[in-house]
Amino acid sequence: MEAERAFHSLVGDLEYPMFIVTARAGREPLGCLVGFATQTSIDPPRFAVCLSHRNRTFRRGRDAGALGVHCVPADAGELAELFGGETTDEVDKFARCAWHEGPGGVPILDECENWFVGRVIWRADAGDHDVFLLEPVAAHAGTGEGEFTFHRAKRIDAGHEA
Ligand SMILES: Cc1cc2nc3c(=O)[nH]c(=O)nc-3n(C[C@H](O)[C@H](O)[C@H](O)COP(=O)(O)O)c2cc1C
Secondary structure (H helix, E strand, C coil): CCHHHHHHHHHHHHCCCCEEEEECCCEEEEEEEEEEEEEEEEEEEEEEEEEEECCCCHHHCCCEEEEEEEECEEECCHHHHHHHCCCCCCHHHEEEEEEEHHHHHEECCCCCCCCCEEEEEEECCCCCCEEEEEEEEEEEECCCCCCCCCHHHHHCCCCCCC
């Protein structure tokens, strides 16, 4: 128990960039704010993202062949609130932001210049989240403007408890 308490305390103090992960289930666009995400390999290029079992993005999108991963710009607080603080169970997030269809129909958010679409090559149960291992198949690198990070994001009241 002591280890668990200390673990929660130390990971709560870490600082890292936030992402918005999008998917498509049939005609329905999905997406949520994600902190559990990291590059896992350079050659071949690989990136892992974790989706909570409670989120609609996971419940409806878990079998998606590809996911969109967006770096959230430092000045995109409203977008982070929309994707982290609201759930598509209740709110049409995509009616409230500008987006277009990217490769494979994956939703791409216009406010985010830095994004990639990754083909899902492996998925596994990782606790209360599933981890999705992605192979980038399309990417766009804009100007680096700074990132919206965890310390700001943790003030958002998540649409679904993890
Ligand atoms: C600081 C912060 C970090 C989060 N990290 C994740 C994450 O790594 N994975 C995830 O699936 N949800 C994460 N969430 C929660 C979802 O973004 C949130 O529950 C969202 O409303 C779910 O939307 P959906 O039901 O439309 O998928 C995080 C939320 C916040 C505020």
